[in-house]
Amino acid sequence: ELKVEQNPLFLSMQEGKNYTIYCNYSTTSDRLYWYRQDPGKSLESLFVLLSNGAVKQEGRLMASLDTKARLSTLHITAAVHDLSATYFCAAEEGAQKLVFGQGTRLTINP
């Protein structure tokens, strides 16, 4: 059974700082996804990572995947308040069934 764990679960940081969210998964998975959720809203897709060594960047967010270590990271560069949200990673089990991590609640303070 695939398990996905994120850390930290809560993260409070100052604007302008850099930080990384970690996502570990327990068994082989073909794909790794990152989603963002704002309070009271649904999930928005950020990245889909397909292969070992994959790196994708969008603005201040960069995601990477190491399939050998079963680890994905979401790196935030020079954080701004608008990035405050809950971030979820999800790994694929079987035919496109996604198993989600617990989520990381990110708060960015001015």
Next chain:
Amino acid sequence: GAGVSQSPSNKVTEKGKDVELRCDPISGHTALYWYRQSLGQGLEFLIYFQGNSAPDKSGLPSDRFSAERTGGSVSTLTIQRTQQEDSAVYLCASSLHRQELSPLHFGNGTRLTVT
């Protein structure tokens, strides 16, 4: 509309009543999923439909939960004899077939409160 549509957006029901939650996926998306999100928690997989294949029901928490997908499009999640622990946000998502790189597109969810 262009996105996944769910209705109702909010549902308050008494313990023991049955409820039906509806999901209209994005047109052309062959895969449809139901997830449940309890307050402050992650997403719990419930059920997955792919085309005409038999659905993956492995996440349904009890036999009080069932789901249908008619004509490969609209889906209904039914919860019978609701219990307080069923209170959660029920999220529906759809995507293109696996071979086409496609993340899940989520609806805004139905917030279910069982009193």
